[in-house]
Amino acid sequence: MKLAIHPHENGFSDRWIKYCEEKGIAYKIVSCYDSDIIQQLDDCDALMWNWNQNDFRAALMARQLTISLELRGKKMFPDFKTSWHHDDKVGQKYLLEALDAPLVKTHIFYVKEQAEKWLDQTTFPKVWKLRGGAGSINVKLVRSRADAQRYVNKAFGRGFPQIDGWGRLKDKFWVLKRDKNFNAVKGIFKGIARLIIPTELARFSQREKGYIYFQDFAPNNNHDTRLVVIGNRCVGVRRYVRENDFRASGSGIKAYEPELFDKRCIKIAFDIAKKLDVQSVAFDFIWDGDDPKIVEISYTYIIGPFYDDCPGYWDDNLQWHPDKVNLQYYQMEDFIKYVAK
Ligand SMILES: Nc1ncnc2c1ncn2[C@@H]1O[C@H](COP(=O)(O)OP(=O)(O)O)[C@@H](O)[C@H]1O
Ligand SMILES: [Mg+2]
Incomplete structure (x- = not known):
């Protein structure tokens, strides 16, 4: 067995490589951006590539490469079923509805007049989102019909940048308030610098337009x-919400005690993961009254203490197992078995 691994700074690959070294699994390092990547994989059984929403190159070709390699008989992590909907809340709406998953009621329009007609007869507040983005950066509360109209005008006008520089800077001030340390101050300067000198992602990504996404507010x-x-x-x-805010993702305030988790959410997570037939999936649940509802899914997530600090996991019988959690090693354990099949 031989794996190919595309390395990624701050991604899963460092741990995947460590796992291969520890277990004596053969691997080679590749770049999926190489034009001859298909041929480069001829001596490999599988490819692992932890692409994410900040990789504009991956947005151009990761899905296409994945399905092509699967048709060639290569095993993939993430495979197509795991990854096609990544960072695509529009795709997730159809997918989760099709599987009868308890998605928070989500409304999407591709025609301005239809969006306006719906806004005339709905209630507020609503939650507006772009299809992509993480850490709550493209998620806003829309308080009124007039507020919603501004979003609609922009969606069917010049569109939204994929990275909201001002929103991100505002979030850095929240981090400063939370942490009161030097790193937080550095974050503010970085946020200002990014407004002046846009990142590669900001320079090469398209503006988001031609659709508008609203979700019922829970x-x-x-x-x-x-x-x-x-x-x-x-x-x-x-994950707790930021102060005076409704958004938890990216707040950095968290808790792990197993008794904080409602078994209904865990059961839904296992049920839907099985229906999705995925190798890895993160769910964000909120409460709609007394009902657990999903707001989004993602095959990838941050690496490091955020999950390493979890004291264990539940199995699909909802039994708790204390463990030294390492999500990348879990992925590897399952993937190696799959490649060996
Ligand atoms: N419909 C909603 N009602 C209430 N809160 C929501 C809703 N959708 C999202 N949130 C809150 O906003 C946060 C970010 O939303 P999410 O869709 O997960 O975007 P992101 O991709 O940025 O994480 C969630 O963690 C949740 O706390
Ligand atoms: Mg989220």
Whole structure:
């Protein structure tokens, strides 16, 4: 067995490589951006590539490469079913509705007049989102019909940048308030610099337009529930919302005690992960009254203490197992078995 691994700074690949070294699994390092990548993989059984929403190159070709290699008989992590909907809340709406998953009611329009007609008869507040983005950066509360009209005008006008520089800077001030340290101050300067000198991602990504996405607002959530399912393991982090805000993702305030997690969410997470037939999936749950609802899914997530600090996982019988959590090793354990099949 031989794997190909595309390395990624701050991605999963460092741990995948460490796992291969520890277990004596043969691997070679490749770049998926090479034009002859298909041929480069001729001596490999599988490819692992932890592409994410900040990689504009991956946005251009990762899905296409994945399905092509699967048709050639290569095993992939992430495979097509795991990854096609990544960073695509529009795709996720159809996918989760098709699987009868408890998605928060989501409304999408591709025609301005239809969006306006719907806005005339709906209630507020609503939550507006772009299809992509993480850490709540493209998620806003829309308080009124007039407020919503501004979003509609922009969606069917010049569109939205994929990175909201001002929103991100505002978030850096929240981090400063939370941490009060030197790193937080550095973050503010970085945020200002990014307004003046745009990142590669900002320079090469298209503006988002031609669609508008609204979700019903579920009030009174002081946290969301992040559940990651890999095989028969489910790891949980409760994330609290920012001060005077409704958004938890990216707040950095978290808790892990297993008793904080409602078994209904864990059961739904396992059920939907099975229906999705995915190698890895993170769910964001919120409460709609007494009902757990999904707001989005993602095959990838941050690496490091955020999940390493989880004290264990549930199995699909909802039994708790204390463990030294390492999500990238869980992925590897399952993937190696799959490649060896
Ligand atoms: N419909 C909603 N009602 C109430 N809160 C929501 C809703 N959708 C999202 N949120 C909150 O906003 C946060 C970010 O939303 P999410 O869709 O997960 O975007 P991101 O991709 O940025 O994480 C969530 O963690 C949750 O706390
Ligand atoms: Mg989220």
